[in-house]
Amino acid sequence: MGRGYDVIIIGSGIIGLSSGYYLSKSGKKVLVLEKKDIGNGASGSCDDAILLQSKKPGIVLEMALESIDMYRGLSDELGTDLEFMSPGAMILIETEDDLRIMEDFVIEQKKCGLEVEIVGKKQVKKKQPHVSEGVIASTYSAIDAQVNPLRVMFAFANRGKELGMQIKKNAEVVSIDRNGSGDWTIGTANGERYVAETVINAAGPWAPFIGKMVGIEIPIKPKRGQIAVTEQVPPLGETNVWSADYIVSKLNPGKAKKREKVLEDLGVGFSFTRTADGNCFIGSTREYVGYNKNTTFEALQIMVSQAARFFPVMNNVSIIRSFAGLRPACQDGKPIIGEVATLPGFFIAAGHEGDGIALAPVTGKIINNLVLGRTNSLDIEELNFDRFQRKEGGVA
């Protein structure tokens, strides 16, 4: 069977579609294989935030900064309004202890080139007139942004198709074999066979199943993130907001121990963003519950109560829906992006956890450069899959 494609991408989430678009733009013949339909997985069940402030200084923050620059021009490039906006974001702080830790965190982020500051109660009130008296300070960054992930996916898909990219849905990959000439043959559940020089595993939380087909263990686990959606309302304040409580508990394990057990077990943070349509997303959790995508009353109750605690006026607003997505989480908190050293031509672009939307454009660009053999401006060595092999003493 002859080679039909240059590149086969497994997964039509935002990472797969971004990679497919940039590779098609480079003239590669691309096929995207999707198990179900577009938006069925993590990229279609998440919020709209591109939050730089939650990123630890390092490669992920550097990538996010580049990605946000790319997003600025992407609506024009793709010919669709992606609802990209930069309202900025604030991380609300309720205690003196959290304030001290956030002050140190902000200093580190500034060193990495992120424009962020701590603002006092008066400034917080000015930007968030409805905020509760319990908030003593906040971070503020004007650069934090948002985008409509569904629009981004459909725009990558449609522009990609115009450039020759093919997308096959209901095409679950069940086998990957290397043939004599070094090409990859991919088999799907409905009995189709496709051959390509290069394969990209962009299956998000399902990436480990694809890895098994080529004999590698990919350490990505699904973490369930639940989100509540409000009816459409006018803006409450100038920016989207988060709470410091969860971020501090990640930075400082001592704090995590003191948090209520139920909050720690569910991995509850507080995120509050307003979409271009006026619906607010109230989130979120990070739960290890396998591939279960149900929402739970317990989590919704905690999340919406937080919204009412920070903004008492929210008591009058109705919840119209809830949803949950599986965030593909790597054990070290960084995505896997690159070619697998022992499997030339087999790439991974997965494990972005909660940063998939933020990092989609830059990930697509990096994958495109890697497949074309070009150098990347960012040093992405530490995102290589082989970092896990080295730790385990060279399993491969």
Place this chain on the structure above:
Amino acid sequence: MNNIIICRCEEVTEEEIREAILSGCTTVNEIKRKTRAGMGLCQGRTCRKLVEKVFADETGIEMEKIQPSTYRSPVRPVPISNFEEDDN
């Protein structure tokens, strides 16, 4: 042009739904993600069947074989104040 409103909450027309199908949407969930039909206050209680009918008409797939879009709680709008812990 067919400007009949199918989704009243989000004001999505029959024509927009047919265009979404022609642009590549192959499930009612995808139509929803693309057009916002069913994402409004009533969460598709009014338009769900209408979207399925247009989908059936445009694709030739029988109504009973169409996978409905996902149902999620709450089934009607619930004010946040009603989520409070009930001690009784």
